[in-house]
Amino acid sequence: MAPRGAGIGVVTRPGPQRPTALPGRRQAAPAVVLVVAVTGSGLAAVVATSLGLMPLVGRPRLTTDGYTAGSADLLLAVRESLVIATASTVLAAGLGLLVAGVLLGLRPGRGPLRLVAVAVVAVPHVVGAASVGLLLSGAGLLPRLLGISPGDWPELVGGSWPVATVVELAWKESAFVALVVVAATARRHRALTETAAVLGAGPWHRWTRVFVPTAVPALAAASLIVFVYSVGTYEVPWLLGRAHPEPLPVMAYRLFGSIDLAARPAAAAAATTGALVAVLAAVLALVAAPAMRRRAGAVE
Amino acid sequence: MSALELRGLRHRYPSADVPTLDDVALEVASGSMLSVVGPSGSGKTTLLRVTAGLTTPDAGEVLLDGRPVAALPPEDRGLTVMFQQPHLFQHLSVLDNVAFGPRAGGRSRRAARDAARRYLELVHLTDLAARRPARLSGGQQQRVALARALATERSLLLLDEPFSSLDRELRHSMHDLLREVREALRPTVVMVTHDLDEASLADRVAVLVEGRVEQTGPVGDLYARxxxxxxxxxxxxxxxxxxxxxxxxxxxxxxxxxxxxxxxxxxxxxxxxxxxxxxxxxxxxxxxxxxxxxxxxxxxxxxxxxxxxxxxxxxxxxxxxxxxxxxxxxxxxxxxxxxxxxxxxxxxxxxxxxxxxxxxxxGGRLPPDHSAGRPVRRSVLP
Missing domain, CATH: 2.40.50.140 (Nucleic acid-binding proteins)
Incomplete structure (x- = not known):
C-alpha cells in the first residue's frame, strides 16, 4: 500500500508509453481480410469457371477446354498483353525516372510545377485513352496540326502495333512512377547529389552514378505495379487497340459478354491467364528484390 | 597567394529578416587551416556552401588561387567538402565510395581504385574496402567520407562540422587523423565548427557572428585578446x-x-x-x-x-x-x-x-539585457 502523507515526492523518468494504437498489422487486418476474401473468392470462381466446374449451361465437369479450345487465340492474346505491358512499363519507367529527376532538381518554391507533373495520376484512364485517340488517330489533332492527311498518317490507333495503347499507358503511368520515385528518394537526393558535385561529378555522372542507382528499388516496385496494371487493363486497349489479336483482358471481356454462354470458360481462362502472368511477374520481382535492395544499399 | 579569398560576401535567405552573410571577407593561405567558429545560425554553413558553389551569394567574390570561381559549378571549382553527415553512397562499396572522386575526375576504374586504396590506408580502413557503408560504424563512415574527400586530390578541403555527430572519443581520434592528414598531404583546409577545442586544430580561427566576421587570428587570441x-x-x-x-x-x-x-x-x-x-x-x-x-x-x-x-x-x-x-x-x-x-x-x-x-x-555599456559587471558564465561553445 502506498504511504499517505509521508511528505515524499518522487520524480521518475517517464517510462515507455503503452501503445494506444493497435500494431500496424492488426490495424490493416479488416481491410486485408476484405480484399483477400473478395479477390480470393473472385479468383477461385474464375479458375473454377475456366476449368468447367461452374458452367452456366450443362453439368460441372473438370476440363481444360476453356484453355485448349481457343489456345491459338489465347497465346496471341498473351503475346499482345506482354508486348503492351512490357513496352508500357519500360516507357513509363524511363519517362517517370526522367520526370522524377527533374522534379527533384527543382528549386524550392516550384511546388505548382511539381503538382502539374504528377496531376496526371488523377486523370482516369478512359479519359486518357479518349484523349490519346483524339490526338493520334488519322483524323486526330496531331496530324491536323502537322498538316498530314489521314492517308499519310501512320496507323497509330487500332493499327498492327499497339502504339496508342502503349503511349496512353506510358504517359499515365509515368506520373505514377515519378511520384513513387520522388517519394522514395527525395529525403536523400539533395544531400547525395551535392556530395557528388563537390567530389567532382558533373550532371551526367550524378545522374547515372548517384540518382539512378538510388532510385532503382522504388523504380522496380513502381514498374512492377505498372506492369501488372498494364496486363490487366481493359479499357485502354479496347478503345485504342486493334480488333485482332486482342490482349487478354479485352478477350476475356468480349467472351464473357458473348451471347454464347458456352464461351464463359474461355473467358475465364483468358482472365486466369492474365492473373497468372501478373503473379509470375510479382514472384520474379520478389525473388530479385533482396539483391536489388542490397545493391542499392537500402537499410533493412 | 591565398588559396582561398572571400571578398564582400553577402547572402540573405528570402524568408529571413537579417542577412546570413554580411560583407564577409576572409583569406586562407595555401597549405594552412582556418577554423570558422560561431554560434548556431551565425552563417558558418552558408559561408561554406557559398564557397563550394552550393549556394549563390547575393554579392561578393570567391577566389581560389586568385581565380574568381563564382560562375563555376561546384564540380569545377577545384575544392571538395566533407559534410556533417558522411552521405556515403549506399549502393557502392567503401572502396568505390572513395574511388568516386577520381572516377568523376576521369580516371579509369582501375586507377581510381588504386588511388582509393591509398587513401583508405591513410585513414586506416584498408580492411573494410569491400564493405557496404550501411555496415560501418559512425566513426568508420566519417573516416571513409574523409578519405573520399581527400581522394579527389583537390587543393581546398572544406569541412562542415564533420565530427560533431561523433562521441567524444571518436572525435578525438578523428582530430588525430586530421593532424596526420595535414602532416602528410598539406591540404588547405577550412573547417566550420562550434567547438573551440576542435577549432584549435587550425592555424587560425575566424569568429562569425550574425553573418559578420568579428575576429580572425590564432585561437589563443580569442582567449587572451x-x-x-x-x-x-x-x-x-x-x-x-x-x-x-x-x-x-x-x-x-x-x-x-x-x-x-x-x-x-x-x-x-x-x-x-x-x-x-x-x-x-x-x-x-x-x-x-x-x-x-x-x-x-x-x-x-x-x-x-x-x-x-x-x-x-x-x-x-x-x-x-x-x-x-x-x-x-x-x-x-x-x-x-x-x-x-x-x-x-x-x-x-x-x-x-x-x-x-x-x-x-x-564599449563600456552592456546590452540592455545584461547588467553591469555581469560575469560571463555561459558559453555557446562547449
Missing part, C-alpha cells in the same frame, strides 16, 4: 566589468586595473578578466576555510564573499559577491587551482595572477 564583447562571450569564461580606460588603466568600481600594453582601447570599455586569471585568498571567517591564508599573489581587484561553488573538471569555480560599490554587480567567477577549494560564506580577497595579460574591449 578577444576583439569584441561578442567574441568574449562566445569564448566564455570571462568576467566583465564596465568602466572607462584612461592612460592604459581600466577604471571602474573595482578600481584602476592596468591593462596589457597591447590593448589600445580608450574611453568607455569593458574589462575582461578570465576566471583562471584570478585567485582568492581567505581573509575572514566562514565555513570551509580551505583557501590558503597566504598573502595575495598579485594586485587585489576586489573583496567579497563566496556565494556559490561549482566544479569544472578537477577544478573548483567559486562565485564571489563583491563588497562595497562593486557589490551591486553579479558575482565574480574564479577558477581555483587543482586541489584548492572554498566553501560558500568564506570572505575572500580576489586578486590577479601576477603576469596576467589584462584585456578590455571597446
Amino acid at each position: 578577444p576583439a569584441t564583447l561578442v567574441v568574449a562571450r562566445l569564448v566564455g569564461g570571462f568576467n566583465e566589468v564596465a568602466g572607462t580606460v584612461e592612460d592604459g588603466r581600466h577604471r571602474s568600481a573595482w578600481g584602476a586595473v592596468p591593462l596589457s600594453a597591447a590593448c589600445a582601447v580608450a574611453g568607455p570599455a569593458t574589462l575582461l578578466l578570465r576566471r583562471e586569471q584570478l585567485r582568492i585568498t581567505g581573509c575572514g571567517s566562514g565555513p570551509g576555510p580551505d583557501v590558503s591564508a597566504s598573502p595575495t599573489p598579485g594586485p587585489v581587484v576586489t573583496s567579497g564573499r563566496v556565494v556559490a561553488a561549482s566544479r569544472l573538471g578537477a577544478r573548483q569555480v567559486v562565485h564571489v559577491q563583491p563588497d562595497g560599490d562593486a557589490g551591486a554587480a553579479t558575482p565574480v567567477e574564479v577558477e581555483l587551482p587543482v586541489g584548492q577549494q572554498a566553501q560558500p560564506g568564506l570572505r575572500v580577497l580576489v586578486s590577479l595572477v601576477p603576469g596576467s595579460e589584462v584585456w578590455a574591449v571597446p
